[in-house]
Amino acid sequence: METNVVIKKPTLNHKSKSKVETFNLAISYVLLILLALVFIFPFLWMISTAFKLPSEAYILPPKLLPKTFTLENFIQGWQYADFTRYTWNTIIVTTLTTLGAVFSASFVAYGFARFKSRYSSILFTIVLGTMMLPNQVLLIPTYILFSKLGWLDTLKPLIVPSYFGGGAFNIFLLRQFFKTIPVELDQAAKIDGANSFQIYYKILLPIIKPALMTVAVMSVAFHWNDFMTPLIYLNSDQNFTLALGLQFFQNSYGSSQVQMLMAVSLITVIPLLILFFIGQKYFVQGIAMSGLKG
Amino acid sequence: MKKKFNLSMKSESKLFYLYTSPFILGFLIFTLYPVIYSIILIFTDADMTGTGQFVGLANIKKAFAQDPLFYKSLKNTLYFVVVSVPLSLIVSFLVALLLNNKKIKGMGIFRTTFYIPYITAGVAVTLLWGWIFNAQYGLINYFLSFFGITGPNWLSDSNWAMPAIIIMGLWTIGNTIIITLAGLQDIPEQLYESAAIDGASRLKMTTHITLPLATPTLFFNLVMGIIGGFQVFMQPFVLTEGGPNYATYTYMMHIYNNAFKYGEMGYASTLAWILFILILIITLIVNRTSKYWVYYEN
Numbered sequence: 001m002e003t004n005v006v007i008k009k010p011t012l013n014h015k016s017k018s019k020v021e022t023f024n025l026a027i028s029y030v031l032l033i034l035l036a037l038v039f040i041f042p043f044l045w046m047i048s049t050a051f052k053l054p055s056e057a058y059i060l061p062p063k064l065l066p067k068t069f070t071l072e073n074f075i076q077g078w079q080y081a082d083f084t085r086y087t088w089n090t091i092i093v094t095t096l097t098t099l100g101a102v103f104s105a106s107f108v109a110y111g112f113a114r115f116k117s118r119y120s121s122i123l124f125t126i127v128l129g130t131m132m133l134p135n136q137v138l139l140i141p142t143y144i145l146f147s148k149l150g151w152l153d154t155l156k157p158l159i160v161p162s163y164f165g166g167g168a169f170n171i172f173l174l175r176q177f178f179k180t181i182p183v184e185l186d187q188a189a190k191i192d193g194a195n196s197f198q199i200y201y202k203i204l205l206p207i208i209k210p211a212l213m214t215v216a217v218m219s220v221a222f223h224w225n226d227f228m229t230p231l232i233y234l235n236s237d238q239n240f241t242l243a244l245g246l247q248f249f250q251n252s253y254g255s256s257q258v259q260m261l262m263a264v265s266l267i268t269v270i271p272l273l274i275l276f277f278i279g280q281k282y283f284v285q286g287i288a289m290s291g292l293k294g
Numbered sequence: 295m296k297k298k299f300n301l302s303m304k305s306e307s308k309l310f311y312l313y314t315s316p317f318i319l320g321f322l323i324f325t326l327y328p329v330i331y332s333i334i335l336i337f338t339d340a341d342m343t344g345t346g347q348f349v350g351l352a353n354i355k356k357a358f359a360q361d362p363l364f365y366k367s368l369k370n371t372l373y374f375v376v377v378s379v380p381l382s383l384i385v386s387f388l389v390a391l392l393l394n395n396k397k398i399k400g401m402g403i404f405r406t407t408f409y410i411p412y413i414t415a416g417v418a419v420t421l422l423w424g425w426i427f428n429a430q431y432g433l434i435n436y437f438l439s440f441f442g443i444t445g446p447n448w449l450s451d452s453n454w455a456m457p458a459i460i461i462m463g464l465w466t467i468g469n470t471i472i473i474t475l476a477g478l479q480d481i482p483e484q485l486y487e488s489a490a491i492d493g494a495s496r497l498k499m500t501t502h503i504t505l506p507l508a509t510p511t512l513f514f515n516l517v518m519g520i521i522g523g524f525q526v527f528m529q530p531f532v533l534t535e536g537g538p539n540y541a542t543y544t545y546m547m548h549i550y551n552n553a554f555k556y557g558e559m560g561y562a563s564t565l566a567w568i569l570f571i572l573i574l575i576i577t578l579i580v581n582r583t584s585k586y587w588v589y590y591e592n
């Protein structure tokens with residue numbers, strides 16, 4: 001008798017529990033899908049507006065699907081300002097800063113991971129310390145420094161700093177990765193006659209390629225969107241990056257140009273979307289690492 | 295033998311400095327020198343070229359006694375931080391909670407959807423939000439009209455411009471969501487299993503296991519949120535230029551204007567240091583409170 005009860009009870013429990021769980025799961029899905037719609041809808045709105053005729057962009061009620069699809073906004077919007085030039089500048093800045101960050105940070109991180117000196121731990125503390133340093137304090141003296149060098153209104157102030165260490169966080173991240181590689185590998189290479197640079201460049205860098213990719217995708221995303229640095233250093237139209245150039249449209253909401261604004265905005269966002277879909281796992285890894293820091 | 299050892303120590307030290315030299319140089323040129331320079335600037339009336347007269351404490355006095363925009367921008371920035379940081383913490387925790395369920399399929403799609411606004415957050419999507427907040431043709435007011443609500447003029451209404459910027463900021467919390475989710479996924483499965491054996495309900499597990507064990511992640515997000523929030527700049531600069539009537543004029547914009555519009559490098563440096571000290575004090579206070587609410591394993 002007794003055993004019977006014992007067996008019966010859990011099965012009953014299990015059934016009602018799984019019902020509750022299915023219900024919970026259904027609610028979770030509904031909420032997540034609603035949220036996802038909220039997150040994605042602005043983009044759909046951007047795409048939709050970008051393909052609309054001006055007469056259709058400004059109507060009530062708004063329509064998600066344009067009656068007539070037009071590419072005119074992309075063509076006209078692109079010519080509204082010298083966006084080809086801005087794109088080119090943005091590509092130059094993004095590529096060069098990213099190369100700088102990847103090579104400079106890995107070079108320095110290799111030094112921290114593999115060699116010791118009397119002050120190496122103090123120096124590493126300084127690396128961590130600069131992560132907490134406020135940018136706004138450095139902004140003004142750095143500007144004056146670049147102005148004395150005659151670098152204002154050139155792309156140099158945007159690019160050159162990344163070759164000096166490539167960012168404290170990147171050094172920290174890559175040092176952690178170098179540390180996971182056994183030193184025996186270095187020693188074996190050394191016996192084979194490799195010098196320290198060859199060990200770094202030919203043996204260790206290929207091993208930490210995923211970490212380098214993380215640094216690279218984060219750097220590309222940051223510099224592609226960076227607004228404040230170009231705003232401070234660039235004055236003339238021909239040196240603008242996309243983030244600055246888009247500002248030409250700033251006051252165009254009311255002046256029947258919003259469809260052009262959305263078209264050009266869409267074009268500038270697409271490279272980031274492609275980057276994200278290619279490098280998704282590296283982004284996720286980068287965020288996980290940035291969380292680890294805390 | 296000993297001599298040889300010393301020699302290799304020496305060469306190792308040389309290699310250390312060789313490889314870390316880019317950082318050392320960068321630190322001296324782009325960190326240490328600017329920090330010292332900007333402290334000196336506090337006591338001068340330096341212009342764009344960085345030269346000026348010694349003025350004592352005049353800049354500090356000016357900020358606290360003669361500059362109404364100092365208080366106005368500080369108040370706006372505090373408003374932004376106090377509303378947007380807790381809101382984004384709560385929302386991202388709730389979303390992460392929903393995502394932290396092994397039975398949810400299409401996890402990657404959801405994660406991507408929430409993360410994309412963060413990745414693309416820049417001038418382009420800020421301008422997109424300007425269009426969404428458009429009083430006449432904007433999506434938000436159209437949506438509100440379904441409920442019989444006539445939406446405000448958002449960006450051109452001094453009461454609604456800052457809330458609009460905060461709402462837009464909530465849209466880019468993908469980063470915080472993913473950090474929180476990573477924190478939740480680190481919670482050992484056994485804890486839930488043993489709680490289930492004890493007959494704990496789902497809600498109870500959330501409040502007694504998930505929430506306490508997520509506090510280190512929440513703390514990290516809180517501190518990063520505060521630091522970032524005090525430096526809010528691009529969104530109001532692009533959307534409203536600080537207006538209407540200075541309603542969205544943030545502290546960072548005040549620094550920017552003084553430095554790069556009026557060329558008051560001395561005063562702008564003073565403002566920058568005041569902001570830094572303010573962020574530092576608030577972070578320290580938050581850190582002090584952490585022992586009352588943040589769970590640490592050891």
